[in-house]
Amino acid sequence: MGIINSIVSFKDFVVSRQSEIINLTLQHIELTVFAVVLAIIVGIPLGILISRYKKMSGPVIGFANLIQAVPSLALLGFLIPILGIGSTPAILMVFLYSLLPIIKNTYTGLMNINPDVIESSKGMGMTNKQVLKLVQLPLAFPVIMTGIRISAVTAVGLMTIAAFIGAGGLGYMVFSGVQTVDNNMILAGAIPACLLALLMDSVVEKIERGVTPPGIRKADGTIKLSKRKKYKFSKTKKIIAGSLAVILVASGIYMATQKKDTIVVGCYNSSEQIILGNMLATLIEKNTDIKVETHLNLGGSGLAYSALKSGEIDMYPEYTGMSLVGIMKQKPINDPEKAYSVVSDYYVKNYGITWLKPFGFNDSYTLSVRQDTAKKYNLETISDLAKVGDQLKLGATLEFCNRADGYPGLTKVYNLKFKSDSAIDGGLRYSALANKKVDAIDAFMTEGLLKSYKLKVLKDDKHFFPNYDAVPIVNSKTLKKHPELKDLINKLGGKIDNKQMIELNYKVDKLGEEPAKVAEEFLLENKLIK
Incomplete structure (x- = not known):
């Protein structure tokens, strides 16, 4: 069956x-x-x-x-x-x-x-x-x-x-x-x-x-x-083949010229990012006459950032902690407002990239375990995990394994050492945890898969992880060309809290709904589009 x-x-x-x-x-x-x-x-x-x-x-x-x-x-x-x-x-x-x-x-x-x-x-x-x-x-x-x-x-x-x-x-x-x-x-x-x-x-x-x-x-x-x-090819068939070739070349030239008048929305490879990317694209499409193109599921924050800086895309959703540590290579800042101010000033001065109003949720890192593991070792906090870490296996994303605000910094602050650690990207680490190949994984606080797998999220009792406030960031040249976009996109400011983002992610990760549909439904519910 x-x-x-x-x-x-x-x-x-x-x-x-x-x-x-x-x-x-x-x-x-x-x-x-x-x-x-x-x-x-x-x-x-x-x-x-x-x-x-x-x-x-x-x-x-x-x-x-x-x-x-x-x-x-x-x-x-x-x-x-x-x-x-x-x-x-x-x-x-x-x-x-x-x-x-x-x-x-x-x-x-x-x-x-x-x-x-x-x-x-x-x-x-x-x-x-x-x-x-x-x-x-x-x-x-x-x-x-x-x-x-x-x-x-x-x-x-x-x-x-x-x-x-x-x-x-x-x-x-x-x-x-x-x-x-x-x-x-x-x-x-x-x-x-x-x-x-x-x-x-x-x-x-x-x-x-x-x-x-x-x-x-x-x-x-x-x-x-x-x-x-x-x-042998007949004369008619040769004419048809030649015509098709001309049409292909002409359509390529047409697409290249049309791209100049198009807003390109990007995002990197996670359900949350794809939902937010679709949200930005739909918001602009439904409220303006601007043509919108999407480059979704780019392979990581560094790639999306490089694409925005070079003008390949015009905007994408980013996180304050990701930019501060991953892009700027600075130490984590636990004060959310200060972190936003630092990254916003740095981006606009050095790269002409404008940070708009935060969406309203904090998608910071966390460590998660199965419920049976939490019950067996009485785990509530990361400090509790540190006491028994040498008996457990960690499965974490490549980015978490190499970031200062990830595993390297976490081990120093909590004196945490696992029995073994493996780099496992994407949703595969959830499968590994469910199949008991690993005992703990890194996760972001708003991931829908946390709810899907009913995992225990451990409290960061030493406040190691910085805030990862989600924010739409836009090329300043794009805002200068289309100034109406600033007020329009800022309507999303403060509209999504952690609980709402978890539900949106859950619809995609567990219920199998399309990210574009989930994004459009949210905009309709909040009367941001008609």
């Missing part, structure tokens, strides 16, 4: 989110195909070049190997400061990873041709260009196509990471599902990605069959037999 219920639940989820899944799939296809086509355009000529000038083969293939050795997230980290967020760095990352199989297979296919065949071709009076076009490339084609197939399939999986930098694609579903511990959402992103990889492989295979000359051994070892009829 459990399996049947899971299947029914997944079916219902797909039906309710089918339009979103289709849109994300189309985005994924567009990004992947663009990156692979670009890799083919660059990789095959490079492979041909190094087969002619063999001294270049070592450095070129060595560079491609080096790119493959760099972790994908690290490569994105290098590209973001240069190219910003969105589709451009994602496409470039996948393009770079796709180069090696294409370059290497082109080079290998050309170099493994029997030299006698080439000499015979030249003896027949062929030029070097003719030998390459009529002899070498047809013979090497199956090997080259194998490289393209490898690149195409790999690119589909790699492109899921694009969601971390606001480029969209099926990774958005996967990472959102991980954040909210929603298996239906994870599967809704993973299954289409898997099917897309198989489709890409099948399409490239059919292309290989279609264009491989008769008599040439294909990648599967079989020899293609000649056919009486050779398929």
Whole structure:
């Protein structure tokens, strides 16, 4: 019955989110195909070049190997400061990873041709260009196509990471599902990605069959037999294909020009952030004539901050404690008003970023345990936890493990040492806690998953964690261009307390409601939109 219920639940989820899944799939296809086509355009000529000038083969293939050795997230980290967020760095990352199989297979296919065949071709009076076009490339084609197939399939999986930098694609579903511990959402992103990889492989295979000359051994070892009829594109089909290409280019140019008159709202990767991001976007859309675009689920506060500073986005929700310690690298300030004043002055003076009125809730760090653990060790405060920490395992986010106002500072203030500690990001740490793989986790005070898993939140009795007051922050140039936004966004000031934010997060994390819907309902209830 459990399996049947899971299947029914997944079916219902797909039906309710089918339009979103289709849109994300189309985005994924567009990004992947663009990156692979670009890799083919660059990789095959490079492979041909190094087969002619063999001294270049070592450095070129060595560079491609080096790119493959760099972790994908690290490569994105290098590209973001240069190219910003969105589709451009994602496409470039996948393009770079796709180069090696294409370059290497082109080079290998050309170099493994029997030299006698080439000499015979030249003896027949062929030029070097003719030998390459009529002899070498047809013979090497199956090997080259194998490289393209490898690149195409790999690119589909790699492109899921694009969601971390606001480029969209099926990774958005996967990472959102991980954040909210929603298996239906994870599967809704993973299954289409898997099917897309198989489709890409099948399409490239059919292309290989279609264009491989008769008599040439294909990648599967079989020899293609000649056919009486050779398929040709009709004039009408060529006109249609050309028209589609023109439309695609024109639409790209149109979108690029339209983006200049658009407000871009961003946020990083948590349910709360996505709710707040949607809230800001909907508030502006419903009360002004300004076009709004969203880059939600960016991979962390540092990325969102960099995107705002560079002008890639115009606003996003931020936290005072996150900025003070994570961005400004200053010591925590426990006075909320002073903390707000310090970060607000710093941002406007150094980066032209304006902090508006706080939403009204404090999403500071906390430590949480299962109810059975709290009962067994009589845990109410973090000081209580410190007494038995050497018997328990901690599972915490990467950010908490490395921040001064996270685990490093906590251990000093409370003299707290766990039996072991593991870095587990997103909603996965809740799963690990529920499955008793760890005994304590870090959390934010307003996370809906705390309510979902009925966890015991330990009191910070030494007041170590600073306030994390949530605040909308906006590029000052945007406010200068659209001064009406300041008063409009400030209407959200003080409207959301901790209890309300927990309920909003709970609707997304536990009840599976869409963040955009939750945000719009809140705005309607508070008469901020009609």
